[in-house]
Amino acid sequence: MQVNNVETLFKKTLRESDLSAKQQSVLQVSLNLFAEQGFDRTSTSEIAKAAGVSEGTVFKQFKTKDGILKAILDPIVAHVVPMVATEFLDELKTNNLVDLKSFLQYAIQDRMTFAVENRQQIKVFAQEILRNPKIITDLSGKVEAVVNGQVGEVLQQFKDRGELVDWPNMRIIRYLVGILGSYVFPQVFLAPTADFDADKASQEAVEVLMRGLTPVK
Amino acid sequence: MQVNNVETLFKKTLRESDLSAKQQSVLQVSLNLFAEQGFDRTSTSEIAKAAGVSEGTVFKQFKTKDGILKAILDPIVAHVVPMVATEFLDELKTNNLVDLKSFLQYAIQDRMTFAVENRQQIKVFAQEILRNPKIITDLSGKVEAVVNGQVGEVLQQFKDRGELVDWPNMRIIRYLVGILGSYVFPQVFLAPTADFDADKASQEAVEVLMRGLTPVK
Amino acid sequence: MQVNNVETLFKKTLRESDLSAKQQSVLQVSLNLFAEQGFDRTSTSEIAKAAGVSEGTVFKQFKTKDGILKAILDPIVAHVVPMVATEFLDELKTNNLVDLKSFLQYAIQDRMTFAVENRQQIKVFAQEILRNPKIITDLSGKVEAVVNGQVGEVLQQFKDRGELVDWPNMRIIRYLVGILGSYVFPQVFLAPTADFDADKASQEAVEVLMRGLTPVK
Amino acid sequence: MQVNNVETLFKKTLRESDLSAKQQSVLQVSLNLFAEQGFDRTSTSEIAKAAGVSEGTVFKQFKTKDGILKAILDPIVAHVVPMVATEFLDELKTNNLVDLKSFLQYAIQDRMTFAVENRQQIKVFAQEILRNPKIITDLSGKVEAVVNGQVGEVLQQFKDRGELVDWPNMRIIRYLVGILGSYVFPQVFLAPTADFDADKASQEAVEVLMRGLTPVK
DNA sequence: CATGAATGAGTCTTCATTCAT
DNA sequence: AATGAATGAAGACTCATTCAT
Numbered sequence: 001m002q003v004n005n006v007e008t009l010f011k012k013t014l015r016e017s018d019l020s021a022k023q024q025s026v027l028q029v030s031l032n033l034f035a036e037q038g039f040d041r042t043s044t045s046e047i048a049k050a051a052g053v054s055e056g057t058v059f060k061q062f063k064t065k066d067g068i069l070k071a072i073l074d075p076i077v078a079h080v081v082p083m084v085a086t087e088f089l090d091e092l093k094t095n096n097l098v099d100l101k102s103f104l105q106y107a108i109q110d111r112m113t114f115a116v117e118n119r120q121q122i123k124v125f126a127q128e129i130l131r132n133p134k135i136i137t138d139l140s141g142k143v144e145a146v147v148n149g150q151v152g153e154v155l156q157q158f159k160d161r162g163e164l165v166d167w168p169n170m171r172i173i174r175y176l177v178g179i180l181g182s183y184v185f186p187q188v189f190l191a192p193t194a195d196f197d198a199d200k201a202s203q204e205a206v207e208v209l210m211r212g213l214t215p216v217k
Numbered sequence: 218m219q220v221n222n223v224e225t226l227f228k229k230t231l232r233e234s235d236l237s238a239k240q241q242s243v244l245q246v247s248l249n250l251f252a253e254q255g256f257d258r259t260s261t262s263e264i265a266k267a268a269g270v271s272e273g274t275v276f277k278q279f280k281t282k283d284g285i286l287k288a289i290l291d292p293i294v295a296h297v298v299p300m301v302a303t304e305f306l307d308e309l310k311t312n313n314l315v316d317l318k319s320f321l322q323y324a325i326q327d328r329m330t331f332a333v334e335n336r337q338q339i340k341v342f343a344q345e346i347l348r349n350p351k352i353i354t355d356l357s358g359k360v361e362a363v364v365n366g367q368v369g370e371v372l373q374q375f376k377d378r379g380e381l382v383d384w385p386n387m388r389i390i391r392y393l394v395g396i397l398g399s400y401v402f403p404q405v406f407l408a409p410t411a412d413f414d415a416d417k418a419s420q421e422a423v424e425v426l427m428r429g430l431t432p433v434k
Numbered sequence: 435m436q437v438n439n440v441e442t443l444f445k446k447t448l449r450e451s452d453l454s455a456k457q458q459s460v461l462q463v464s465l466n467l468f469a470e471q472g473f474d475r476t477s478t479s480e481i482a483k484a485a486g487v488s489e490g491t492v493f494k495q496f497k498t499k500d501g502i503l504k505a506i507l508d509p510i511v512a513h514v515v516p517m518v519a520t521e522f523l524d525e526l527k528t529n530n531l532v533d534l535k536s537f538l539q540y541a542i543q544d545r546m547t548f549a550v551e552n553r554q555q556i557k558v559f560a561q562e563i564l565r566n567p568k569i570i571t572d573l574s575g576k577v578e579a580v581v582n583g584q585v586g587e588v589l590q591q592f593k594d595r596g597e598l599v600d601w602p603n604m605r606i607i608r609y610l611v612g613i614l615g616s617y618v619f620p621q622v623f624l625a626p627t628a629d630f631d632a633d634k635a636s637q638e639a640v641e642v643l644m645r646g647l648t649p650v651k
Numbered sequence: 652m653q654v655n656n657v658e659t660l661f662k663k664t665l666r667e668s669d670l671s672a673k674q675q676s677v678l679q680v681s682l683n684l685f686a687e688q689g690f691d692r693t694s695t696s697e698i699a700k701a702a703g704v705s706e707g708t709v710f711k712q713f714k715t716k717d718g719i720l721k722a723i724l725d726p727i728v729a730h731v732v733p734m735v736a737t738e739f740l741d742e743l744k745t746n747n748l749v750d751l752k753s754f755l756q757y758a759i760q761d762r763m764t765f766a767v768e769n770r771q772q773i774k775v776f777a778q779e780i781l782r783n784p785k786i787i788t789d790l791s792g793k794v795e796a797v798v799n800g801q802v803g804e805v806l807q808q809f810k811d812r813g814e815l816v817d818w819p820n821m822r823i824i825r826y827l828v829g830i831l832g833s834y835v836f837p838q839v840f841l842a843p844t845a846d847f848d849a850d851k852a853s854q855e856a857v858e859v860l861m862r863g864l865t866p867v868k
Numbered sequence: 869c870a871t872g873a874a875t876g877a878g879t880c881t882t883c884a885t886t887c888a889t
Numbered sequence: 890a891a892t893g894a895a896t897g898a899a900g901a902c903t904c905a906t907t908c909a910t
Contacts, residue, residue: 040257174399182395212429271892474691616829646863705871
């Protein structure tokens with residue numbers, strides 16, 4: 001199965017950057033601390049200590065504390081998100097999703113796993129969005145392009161075959177995300193319950209989505 | 218129509234408290250500032266200035282900065298949420314919701330309006346949940362009680378009449394909230410677009426929910 | 435003889451301000467430290483310690499380190515300079531300066547004493563002028579007004595009586611200041627020699643000025 | 652006319668030193684930055700960047716930041732000042748200054764031009780003197796030697812011929828410098844006004860000095 | 869010689885909190 | 890109850906200096 005793990009991809013991006021080992025460590029450690037206790041509640045001295053570097057080193061490269069956050073978020077937005085998207089879309093095609101149900105089963109389960117595995121990164125993103133919603137305005141363009149582009153093609157197939165209601169792509173995706181979120185949200189932001197059954201959850205989600213998105217005869 | 222406005226109810230709660238006018242002002246102003254710029258980014262001196270009181274006064278009553286947040290959140294959780302819930306449930310009964318569609322139309326539109334009107338308070342809550350998920354664990358008990366209690370009765374009617382799938386109440390509510398959230402989330406947390414059409418949005422939401430939640434013959 | 439001491443006047447201004455004793459102490463101590471070791475080489479913690487207050491107190495009132503400097507310089511420019519000027523001019527009139535020589539003797543000696551007694555304040559000013567010459571542009575207006583105003587009247591008397599060359603006031607004052615400075619400068623900015631004889635110095639200065647400024651028959 | 656420009660001479664001194672091109676660049680750039688923004692407000696990284704060298708290089712040669720200042724000031728004191736003095740004295744002799752007026756005209760105008768052309772260097776010196784007056788104690792010996800030596804010879808001629816008052820050389824030079832300074836100071840340290848007329852200024856200065864320094868019959 | 873990443877002490881500044889009035 | 894001056898610990902950030910390469 002695909003890696004699909006932001007942390008792995010993030011580390012890869014780090015390795016390919018021209019940052020020194022210490023500076024990479026700063027970003028790695030910051031990501032974890034920001035996710036755990038929030039940006040504002042994480043001090044730069046805490047970061048330095050956790051990364052095993054001096055406080056000067058932190059600022060030498062990243063200039064400001066906000067610079068650290070930017071150094072984390074920017075490559076994720078610029079590289080990780082597209083990589084993940086591409087990977088996901090490739091899988092969609094590879095897996096030869098013959099009908100809507102297969103497609104939904106795959107997509108829902110895949111994204112659910114993704115969300116749970118990348119809780120940390122998602123939380124950092126969520127915090128930043130609450131603080132500065134502009135960040136998502138920048139992303140929404142990309143998302144819309146993908147939805148109407150490659151994802152749109154896939155959806156169109158199902159529409160053509162009469163398997164999917166003829167609603168705008170954004171509307172269909174909205175419901176997909178909404179239903180997915182209704183399962184994922186508590187796991188990511190609230191207490192991640194140990195008894196969360198991703199299989200059962202995705203089956204249920206697929207069931208209600210199939211009902212909601214199949215054309216009425 | 219009902220007031221349904223947390224701010225109004227919050228003010229009412231304040232009036233009924235034994236807090237002096239100045240102390241009420243502190244809470245009122247804090248709520249706004251916390252929503253606008255976040256708890257960590259709001260200083261107590263800023264609060265004091267905005268509330269027109271001295272810094273000493275802020276602490277005289279609330280002991281700590283966290284105490285202010287608690288003084289805001291606690292009554293909302295203790296009084297405002299129940300009041301809103303009761304009000305909502307009363308309306309459900311009063312409006313004589315003869316069938317599932319009427320029920321969904323009413324519920325969705327009502328909650329959508331509620332969310333948009335109370336953006337500020339919701340944002341403060343969201344921040345606090347990210348920081349301290351425990352707060353929702355406390356709430357979830359109450360919510361589950363309501364869902365399985367009064368709301369459960371309503372849902373049961375529809376199930377009995379064969380208008381609603383025979384799924385657990387929590388599952389049904391999950392989808393309701395998920396679909397609702399897919400419309401409301403961008404308005405509350407991202408850019409609140411001026412062209413948001415609550416009527417159209419709730420009609421669409423009802424449409425997909427009716428499909429998803431109606432039993433198959 | 436007149437007080438003529440900026441420090442005394444500065445303290446008087448402080449007392450009349452609405453600053454607390456501690457805050458006055460901050461300014462007093464800062465003035466001394468800035469004069470001794472320069473603005474940039476004086477740390478705020480040093481100021482706090484010397485003033486016997488916490489570092490927070492320093493910033494509570496003066497906001498920034500520059501704010502401290504401003505709080506020192508502004509009242510001097512606004513009040514002390516005018517007070518000193520008035521005092522000086524009053525003395526000029528009171529002492530019934532019958533001829534140019536008496537006038538020069540008085541003025542030179544008086545200003546020389548003034549400069550030597552207020553070395554500290556003058557040094558702080560000098561530093562600030564090197565850093566930010568704008569400060570003197572603001573003052574030059576006032577100075578010119580006095581030179582052409584009250585001082586001008588005095589000079590005009592001597593011109594009318596044929597005791598003083600008919601040059602523009604600014605030119606005459608320029609030489610007065612230049613010659614005065616040639617004696618004062620080393621005392622203020624270089625090593626203040628113990629054997630400095632203000633009496634002899636002013637006699638010499640008066641001698642050369644009398645020669646330079648008396649009309650040729 | 653003579654070069655009379657400290658920068659040119661400074662560069663020449665640099666070329667004749669055993670410093671590498673990069674290290675010379677460090678001194679050159681430091682001089683400018685110190686003059687513009689002061690020693691304390693110029694960081695070593697700023698110097699390194701402006702000089703196009705690494706931070707390590709700056710310290711390799713000069714050990715400390717003070718070492719840079721020393722490396723700038725020392726050669727000026729050791730070589731440039733003497734060179735300028737010699738040049739000046741040579742000119743005095745070459746120009747065959749027949750009488751006191753010619754001498755004053757030449758000297759005043761020459762030094763005035765010198766001061767205005769070397770504003771930067773003078774400002775660095777002035778700053779350093781404010782900070783560490785000892786530097787001038789070292790210089791004063793040299794100055795006194797020159798004043799009583801070669802300059803003394805020139806002055807003696809005029810005294811012998813009855814063109815110049817029989818005052819100690821230092822006293823005469825004091826007035827020369829004082830009057831000169833009264834014109835030059837504002838140009839160097841305050842706003843350098845575009846309309847400064849060096850010709851007119853030196854004529855005026857000569858006029859008052861001739862009056863002040865000519866023996867009374 | 870030259871580099872530049874790394875250091876850590878020190879700087880200015882903020883802020884929640886206390887307390888005498 | 891209310892004030893606001895005072896506190897001091899902690900925060901972000903700077904900078905002269907070192908050292909392995």
